[in-house]
Amino acid sequence: MIKNVHGNTVDHLGQAILGGKYPPGQAIPPEPMLCEELGVSRTVVREAVKSLIAKGLVTSGPKVGTRVQPADQWNWFDPDVILWQSKIGLTPEFLRDLQDLRRIMEPAAVRMAAERATPEDIAEMEAAFEGMRRAVEEGGDYVTYDLRFHQGLLKACRNRMIVQMSKALSALLRTSFEISTTRKDGPRNSLPMHRAVLDAVIAHNPGRAEKAILQLIDGARADIEAVLTSRRRLPRLSEPVRMLRSY
Known part of the structure; x- marks a missing residue:
C-alpha cells in the first residue's frame, strides 16, 4: 500500500525514534527543522506528532517541546x-x-x-x-x-x-x-x-x-x-x- 505524506512522515519519525536517533528523554527537532528536513508543511509535522503521541512514542508540552518516551511506554501492540x-x-x-x-x-x-x-x-x-x-x-x-x-x-x-x-x-x-x-x-x-x-x-x-x-x-x-x-x-x-x- 502506498502511503500519503502524513503516513510517510510518521514512518520516518517513528523509525528514527526506534532506531535511537532520538533517544528517550531527548526532544525531537522543532517543527521548522523537521519541515525543512522532510520537505513537508507544519500541518503535516503536527499531525505526525499527534500520531506518535497516540502510539506512546513521544509526549508534548509547553516549554519542554516534544520528547521521546521510554521504550516501556511505547505501544508494542501497535x-x-x-x-x-x-x-x-x-x-x-x-x-x-x-x-x-x-x-x-x-x-x-x-x-x-x-x-x-x-x-x-x-x-x-x-x-x-x-x-x-x-x-x-x-x-x-x-x-x-x-x-x-x-x-x-x-x-x-x-x-x-x-x-x-x-x-x-x-x-x-x-x-x-x-x-x-x-x-x-x-x-x-x-x-x-x-x-x-x-x-x-x-x-x-x-x-x-x-x-x-x-x-x-x-x-x-x-x-x-x-x-x-x-x-x-x-x-x-x-x-x-x-x-x-x-x-
Missing part, C-alpha cells in the same frame, strides 16, 4: 511500532517478549476456538493448512499460509475484542514465523504440529487443542533461540499484516 522495530532490526529481547506473549495468549484463544469454531472457520483453517502443506512439498510462501492458519484460530474464538486485536497480534505472529522458518526443515517439522492443533479444534476438544498449541509454540521458541545463538542476521519485515474481518 502494528506500526512492530513494523518499525522489524525494519530497523529485531532484538533478542523483543523476540523473547513475543514468545512469552504467545505462550500466555494463544493457548487460551485455542481453547475458545475449540469450543466455538463453526464449519466455516474450520474450512478456512483447512485451506490455510493445505497452503502450508503445498509450500513445504512444492515450494511457496509458507509464512503467509501459516499466518492465515493462526488468524483463523483467532477468528474462530468468535470474540469481537480478539478480532479487533488481531491486527497487532498478527503482526507479532508474523515476526515470530519469519524467524522460526529460517531454520532448516522448520516448516516441514512444524506441519504435523499444526495438524494436531487443527484436529483438536475439529474434535471440539479444548484440552487437546491447548496441549497441541503449546507444543507448537515451544517448538517455535526453540527455533528462535537457535537462530539467536547462531548470530545469524535476523530477517526484516517489509509489509504490515492485514486485519481479520469481524464476523
